[in-house]
Amino acid sequence: MQEYMTSGVQLGLMVNPQNQEIEIYRQGQLREVRSLPTQFPGEAVLPGFMLQIDRFVED
Structure with a gap:
């Protein structure tokens, strides 16, 4: 992630x-x-964007 931010x-x-x-x-x-x-x-970077992330379940 550091490379992306840089x-x-x-x-x-x-x-x-x-x-x-x-x-x-x-x-x-x-x-x-x-x-x-x-x-x-998405804050100011992606106005109007909302990401819902639920818990992951194992199969």
């Missing part, structure tokens, strides 16, 4: 199904970690 990406999301978490990366800010389930708005 190249100018403004907002990055990394989903970790093993820990049931989502990591949120924003330029110039510390990483934010949220437990699932959660909703994530």
Whole structure:
């Protein structure tokens, strides 16, 4: 993710199904970690976008 942020990406999301978490990366800010389930708005980068992420279940 650091490589993306260094190249100018403004907002990055990394989903970790093993820990049931989502990591949120924003330029110039510390990483934010949220437990699932959660909703994530696209903020100023993706206005009107809303991502709903539920908990992952094993088959």
